[in-house]
Amino acid sequence: xxxxxxxxxxxxxEAYPGETVLxxxxxxxxxxxxxxxxxxxxxEGACRVCLVEVEGAPRLATACTLRAMPDMVVKTNTERVKKxxxxxxxxxxxxxxxxxxxxxxxxxxxxxxxxxxYGPKKSRYREPRREKDIVIQGPLIEIDNDRCILxxxxxxxxxxxxxxxxxxxFNRGYKAYISPFNGDFLEGGCEHCGSCIDVCPVGSLLDRAxxxxxxxxxxxxxxxxxxxxxxxxxxxxxxxxxxxxxxVGRIGINNGHNRGYLCVRGKWGWDIVYSDKRLKxxxxxxxxxxxxxxxxxxxxxLKEKIEGKEINLFLESSLTNEELSKLSAVFGNxxxxxxxxxxxxxxxxxxxxxxxxRTASFSSTEKxxxxxxxxxxxxxxxxxxxxxxxxxxxxxxxxxxxVGSYPSKLDAVAFSSLIVSPEExxxxxxxxxxxxxxxxxxxxDRKIDSAAKALRNKKVAFIIGGTTxxxxxxxxxxxxxxxxxxxxxxxxxxxxxxxxxxIGVTKLFDLKPPEKLKGxxxxxxxxxxxxxxxxxxxxxxxxxxxxxxxxxxxxxxxDLVIPIxxxxxxxxxxxxxxxxxxxxxxxxxxxxxxxxxxxxxxxxGSREKRELKIKKKPGESILSGEKGEIYFTLLVNRTGWxxxxxxxxxxxKVAGRRELHLHPEDAKGRKIVTxxxxxxxxxxSVVENDSLIPxxxxxxxxxxxxxxxxxxxxxxxxxxxxxxxxx
Amino acid sequence: xxxxxxxxxxxxxxxxxVTLKTMLKPTVTVHYPFEKVEPRKRFRGIHALKLNPDGxxxxxxxxLCAEMCPSNVIDMEMTEGKDGKKELVDFTVDLxxxxxxxxxxxxxxxxxxxxxxxxxxxKYSPDKLILHKEDLLELGRYxxxxxxxx
Numbered sequence: 001x002x003x004x005x006x007x008x009x010x011x012x013x014e015a016y017p018g019e020t021v022l023x024x025x026x027x028x029x030x031x032x033x034x035x036x037x038x039x040x041x042x043x044e045g046a047c048r049v050c051l052v053e054v055e056g057a058p059r060l061a062t063a064c065t066l067r068a069m070p071d072m073v074v075k076t077n078t079e080r081v082k083k084x085x086x087x088x089x090x091x092x093x094x095x096x097x098x099x100x101x102x103x104x105x106x107x108x109x110x111x112x113x114x115x116x117x118y119g120p121k122k123s124r125y126r127e128p129r130r131e132k133d134i135v136i137q138g139p140l141i142e143i144d145n146d147r148c149i150l151x152x153x154x155x156x157x158x159x160x161x162x163x164x165x166x167x168x169x170f171n172r173g174y175k176a177y178i179s180p181f182n183g184d185f186l187e188g189g190c191e192h193c194g195s196c197i198d199v200c201p202v203g204s205l206l207d208r209a210x211x212x213x214x215x216x217x218x219x220x221x222x223x224x225x226x227x228x229x230x231x232x233x234x235x236x237x238x239x240x241x242x243x244x245x246x247x248v249g250r251i252g253i254n255n256g257h258n259r260g261y262l263c264v265r266g267k268w269g270w271d272i273v274y275s276d277k278r279l280k281x282x283x284x285x286x287x288x289x290x291x292x293x294x295x296x297x298x299x300x301x302l303k304e305k306i307e308g309k310e311i312n313l314f315l316e317s318s319l320t321n322e323e324l325s326k327l328s329a330v331f332g333n334x335x336x337x338x339x340x341x342x343x344x345x346x347x348x349x350x351x352x353x354x355x356x357x358r359t360a361s362f363s364s365t366e367k368x369x370x371x372x373x374x375x376x377x378x379x380x381x382x383x384x385x386x387x388x389x390x391x392x393x394x395x396x397x398x399x400x401x402x403v404g405s406y407p408s409k410l411d412a413v414a415f416s417s418l419i420v421s422p423e424e425x426x427x428x429x430x431x432x433x434x435x436x437x438x439x440x441x442x443x444x445d446r447k448i449d450s451a452a453k454a455l456r457n458k459k460v461a462f463i464i465g466g467t468t469x470x471x472x473x474x475x476x477x478x479x480x481x482x483x484x485x486x487x488x489x490x491x492x493x494x495x496x497x498x499x500x501x502x503i504g505v506t507k508l509f510d511l512k513p514p515e516k517l518k519g520x521x522x523x524x525x526x527x528x529x530x531x532x533x534x535x536x537x538x539x540x541x542x543x544x545x546x547x548x549x550x551x552x553x554x555x556x557x558x559d560l561v562i563p564i565x566x567x568x569x570x571x572x573x574x575x576x577x578x579x580x581x582x583x584x585x586x587x588x589x590x591x592x593x594x595x596x597x598x599x600x601x602x603x604x605g606s607r608e609k610r611e612l613k614i615k616k617k618p619g620e621s622i623l624s625g626e627k628g629e630i631y632f633t634l635l636v637n638r639t640g641w642x643x644x645x646x647x648x649x650x651x652x653k654v655a656g657r658r659e660l661h662l663h664p665e666d667a668k669g670r671k672i673v674t675x676x677x678x679x680x681x682x683x684x685s686v687v688e689n690d691s692l693i694p695x696x697x698x699x700x701x702x703x704x705x706x707x708x709x710x711x712x713x714x715x716x717x718x719x720x721x722x723x724x725x726x727x
Numbered sequence: 728x729x730x731x732x733x734x735x736x737x738x739x740x741x742x743x744x745v746t747l748k749t750m751l752k753p754t755v756t757v758h759y760p761f762e763k764v765e766p767r768k769r770f771r772g773i774h775a776l777k778l779n780p781d782g783x784x785x786x787x788x789x790x791l792c793a794e795m796c797p798s799n800v801i802d803m804e805m806t807e808g809k810d811g812k813k814e815l816v817d818f819t820v821d822l823x824x825x826x827x828x829x830x831x832x833x834x835x836x837x838x839x840x841x842x843x844x845x846x847x848x849x850k851y852s853p854d855k856l857i858l859h860k861e862d863l864l865e866l867g868r869y870x871x872x873x874x875x876x877x
Binding site: 100101102106211212213218 | 788793794805808813837
């Protein structure tokens with residue numbers, strides 16, 4: 001793009017077509033006060049505080065909406081501008097309660113900062129201020145409307161960037177106030193991502209978990225990475241006297257790949273550290289009971305029991321690289337299983353075409369023209385990645401094509417969303433293989449043809465993620481995608497890891513299914529068998545050691561239990577979706593896994609060389625359904641992923657329900673049905689959902705419990721075949 | 728002349744000049760532990776937290792006094808009360824470090840923290856010199872009683 005010159009305050013600045021005066025000024029270090037403008041939001045011009053004088057124009061103009069034009073002469077600090085600015089701030093402050101001493105935003109409040117610098121020294125108004133009139137209290141978010149300056153940042157953030165449209169302005173003029181529709185956050189469909197709180201320039205939208213808990217400026221700030229899912233979001237943890245007070249994303253300031261966007265787990269899941277289910281001391285089984293022992297004794301027993309034994313290692317893939325390498329050095333790396341097994345299958349599938357066991361980082365989407373997403377429920381498993389994909393479309397203008405078997409939130413912004421039965425996904429991808437090469441190929445479906453046309457001669461970023469990663473077909477799907485990408489030449493493939501360090505686990509270990517483990521001692525690290533290995537029985541062993549931060553159900557099966565750290569207590573590095581991500585310790589834990597493991601003797605490891613067979617051909621679906629069978633996906637809710645809502649008091653307040661979504665054709669008006677799987681059955685209440693395609697069902701659960709054992713079997717939890725029992 | 732000096736003890740009188748001058752005036756010296764000095768009106772003694780007439784405390788835990796403090800004396804913990812108001816969990820004043828400059832009193836937007844006229848607060852162990860919320864409220868009651876007497 002060709003740049004041109006504009007003059008701001010006598011300084012010659014370089015501007016590009018399409019830029020606003022405010023953006024040019026910001027880049028050149030000229031400060032213009034703003035309230036309603038935000039880097040991540042569409043400019044609106046609601047607050048009028050960014051008024052500037054343009055030579056030749058009769059009136060003052062708002063810098064945030066004024067496009068820069070060649071030879072423009074802009075002045076930002078003339079007497080006229082200063083007077084207008086002070087007038088605007090005087091009007092805003094006229095109806096803003098003066099409760100800075102108790103307001104949680106004081107210290108990082110934009111109205112405070114702008115008011116002190118540019119505001120009038122005295123107010124001429126004597127009218128009474130708005131009292132505490134409308135306060136809307138949700139489970140996690142509170143709106144104090146007396147502090148609101150009606151900049152509409154929260155509304156734009158919620159409606160446009162997050163795509164939820166929960167908040168809105170009600171009434172007009174003096175009585176205008178912000179509220180979720182229906183006045184209730186949960187009913188309004190709020191996802192509790194906390195972005196509205198983050199962008200609020202005043203203390204109107206508040207984090208209820210933090211309300212009146214501390215003062216913003218006195219807390220210690222630690223930038224760390226969230227480990228509660230594979231998005232690997234960078235976030236700021238605020239602590240005071242070694243106690244976590246809140247987590248903020250700082251949209252617009254954050255330089256991580258998530259750009260400050262968080263989800264309910266990242267924003268409010270920090271209190272898993274203070275969960276009442278935390279383990280306090282090591283436990284040892286004596287007879288039928290577990291007795292508390294000291295760590296030294298526990299280590300002594302552990303050393304004795306594992307000496308010279310083959311060990312079955314059960315890993316949860318949120319562990320850091322440091323922890324994983326120590327674990328492999330102490331417990332060996334031959335008999336290892338992990339919940340990243342399906343992820344490793346996806347990587348295997350890609351490697352069978354490309355010859356390399358690696359995937360592209362998320363930033364590769366920035367350089368592409370079209371984003372091709374193969375995955376369902378990315379917005380539940382990795383909510384922030386779904387938000388970023390949405391922003392790629394609405395901010396960067398990229399095209400998004402989605403292939404899946406279930407409806408998704410991303411369909412609202414997708415150029416084309418192709419929803420087909422799980423067994424047809426690979427066939428659909430094969431149409432693309434043909435359609436992108438052969439100009440005259442027709443699949444017989446106009447929708448597929450137009451999507452294939454959109455891919456031709458474009459840079460494409462393929463993204464595989466969501467519950468598709470847990471489909472039995474995953475290896476075949478990723479192989480087909482890799483084949484498609486290989487044929488197109490100019491394409492990258494990213495697999496969204498479901499857990500924080502899925503990539504690290506697959507790199508370091510040769511994962512095996514749990515049935516193939518041959519060791520005689522079970523070591524479970526950070527896992528919960530029901531959650532990470534549903535439908536799997538622990539292999540028979542002479543001794544079982546559990547490393548866990550919480551009291552889990554596995555403790556009953558353990559002979560020795562050792563507590564470890566979790567959440568914001570972790571330190572190290574993880575292989576995230578955006579290369580290596582840093583974890584900084586915000587709180588110092590009592591027991592640290594790396595320290596405990598370091599005291600055990602290392603063993604001579606022998607690493608088998610992993611073989612890689614390259615066969616350049618697309619995959620074949622292994623799914624096949626009979627009549628009367630439906631494909632069902634076990635979907636852990638956004639709040640319940642990684643058992644966050646089970647351990648965190650904050651997130652539990654907004655936890656979802658357990659319900660089965662069925663197409664009306666399959667539901668046939670029934671309120672409760674019995675699902676029959678291969679090994680068991682489950683009665684469950686039904687929600688009719690006509691956005692699903694017939695023959696598919698979604699079982700939404702908050703937590704994977706024991707009664708789901710008969711329906712799913714590790715490692716696959718999605719696209720499982722089952723029947724609905726006829727009454 | 729020399730003789731006169733010797734006869735009249737002039738040197739002695741000279742030496743006793745001050746004594747003779749002040750011996751009939753009232754005494755100024757205070758026998759401290761047994762006698763006490765009334766502090767001046769604006770004397771800055773140890774801190775206190777004032778109370779409202781209904782018995783609740785005035786402090787809103789805004790942390791401005793602690794922010795003003797040059798020697799990091801004040802610390803507080805706050806939370807959301809049952810009625811939705813801001814509640815003070817603990818308010819600590821570390822007298823071992825305090826230099827009684829009175830900046831905290833000036834910073835307070837609610838006129839909650841004040842300085843009493845108490846200057847005797849030596850203790851046998853340093854941790855007793857850290858005042859907590861309850862101690863400060865007790866001192867506040869004492870301060871308000873004194874104010875009323877005036």
